[in-house]
Amino acid sequence: MKKKLRFNTAAIHGGQSHDPAYGAVMPPIYQTSTYAQTTPGGHKGFEYSRTHNPTRQALEKSLASIENGKYGLAFSSGLAAIDAVLKLLEPGDEVISTNDLYGGSYRLFTKIFQGFGIKFHFVGMSDVNEITNVVNKKTKLIWVETPTNPMMNVVDIMAVSTIAKKYKLLLAVDNTFASPYLQQPFDFGADIVMHSATKYIGGHSDLVLGALIVNDDKLAERLFFIQNASGAVCGPMDSFLTLRGIKTLHVRMKRHCENGKIVAEYLNKHPKIEKVYWPGLESHPNHLIAKTQMRDFGGMLSFIPKGADFDVAIKIVENLKLFTLAESLGGVESLAGHPASMTHASIPKKERVKSGVVDSLIRLSVGIEDSQDLIEDLEQAIG
Numbered sequence: 333m334k335k336k337l338r339f340n341t342a343a344i345h346g347g348q349s350h351d352p353a354y355g356a357v358m359p360p361i362y363q364t365s366t367y368a369q370t371t372p373g374g375h376k377g378f379e380y381s382r383t384h385n386p387t388r389q390a391l392e393k394s395l396a397s398i399e400n401g402k403y404g405l406a407f408s409s410g411l412a413a414i415d416a417v418l419k420l421l422e423p424g425d426e427v428i429s430t431n432d433l434y435g436g437s438y439r440l441f442t443k444i445f446q447g448f449g450i451k452f453h454f455v456g457m458s459d460v461n462e463i464t465n466v467v468n469k470k471t472k473l474i475w476v477e478t479p480t481n482p483m484m485n486v487v488d489i490m491a492v493s494t495i496a497k498k499y500k501l502l503l504a505v506d507n508t509f510a511s512p513y514l515q516q517p518f519d520f521g522a523d524i525v526m527h528s529a530t531k532y533i534g535g536h537s538d539l540v541l542g543a544l545i546v547n548d549d550k551l552a553e554r555l556f557f558i559q560n561a562s563g564a565v566c567g568p569m570d571s572f573l574t575l576r577g578i579k580t581l582h583v584r585m586k587r588h589c590e591n592g593k594i595v596a597e598y599l600n601k602h603p604k605i606e607k608v609y610w611p612g613l614e615s616h617p618n619h620l621i622a623k624t625q626m627r628d629f630g631g632m633l634s635f636i637p638k639g640a641d642f643d644v645a646i647k648i649v650e651n652l653k654l655f656t657l658a659e660s661l662g663g664v665e666s667l668a669g670h671p672a673s674m675t676h677a678s679i680p681k682k683e684r685v686k687s688g689v690v691d692s693l694i695r696l697s698v699g700i701e702d703s704q705d706l707i708e709d710l711e712q713a714i715g
């Protein structure tokens with residue numbers, strides 16, 4: 333039996349072997365669309381790069397290894413990976429999803445797949461009764477995001493999986509915010525784990541890439557079929573960069589968590605700050621679930637300045653010098669965002685405010701710089 337690698341070793345060696353051609357230690361970037369055949373069908377397992385590419389395959393094996401899954405599939409973006417999952421469904425099927433969802437996922441669900449006859453229910457999953465209330469014969473998939481973006485709500489994956497198993501529903505978890513270092517949804521009964529590898533897995537803000545990891549053979553076969561048939565695959569260069577990012581995932585995540593804690597505690601004590609959303613704070617409503625489900629609490633947090641409105645929040649994010657005002661998260665550098673006008677602008681205001689994304693909310697992706705410099709930057713920006 334193959335020995336199971338511990339996480340820090342899996343990040344570097346999982347699913348990898350030296351390149352057979354010249355013994356290259358790093359997987360070469362196989363920048364090719366096609367492969368020579370000696371006779372029709374006489375090839376070495378590779379025919380055309382939409383279907384298979386050795387660099388992508390090395391990445392897919394690594395992804396499976398760090399999520400403790402059997403199969404990994406890499407896509408051109410996180411949304412392309414989600415798109416592939418939804419293509420498992422048919423018109424008339426229903427999906428139950430978390431209500432404070434990543435804006436792009438919400439847009440894909442409501443603006444594309446709803447038009448193809450798939451129905452979506454958006455519920456608050458901290459109370460699992462909200463899920464059972466809408467389950468019916470047409471329900472096929474539960475879509476969980478945890479921690480959620482940007483409110484940092486934590487969903488009890490095990491509790492949701494109990495419902496999914498009872499009603500024979502697929503359970504997919506968007507694990508982007510946690511990364512496989514902090515949380516491995518298969519341990520809690522998930523069927524599909526999804527990542528925007530653009531974020532922590534890539535970790536250097538230099539690529540866009542998506543991933544799915546599954547254990548079930550049939551489900552994997554269908555998803556590989558969809559990946560090839562729909563064609564939203566990532567290129568060899570981005571596959572290589574993502575693999576390179578994975579090799580330091582555990583080191584980066586440890587530091588993201590340390591800095592996240594320092595920044596969250598600083599803001600939490602700040603007289604001009606009303607509220608801080610970070611699952612590591614004991615005051616966080618889902619702190620206990622986070623503690624059992626996650627190894628640590630990550631570097632993502634949101635906060636509301638006291639008495640602030642839209643303009644005050646904008647002023648603060650504009651004042652920041654070290655934190656870059658930008659979309660995205662999970663890179664080595666610290667970023668700040670204003671969800672109401674940036675990542676969540678595509679969600680109607682009424683819907684947005686209902687889930688807590690008010691006009692004055694600011695989101696931080698705390699990077700791995702010196703934490704004292706980050707605190708000093710926040711201090712001058714908050715004033």
Ligand SMILES: *Cc1c(COP(=O)(O)O)cnc(C)c1O
Pocket residue numbers: 409410411412434436437477481506508509527528529530531540541542
């Ligand atoms: C960024 C993100 C996505 C979408 O991924 P892309 O790589 O940008 O397509 C999905 N879910 C979450 C939680 C994200 O942060």
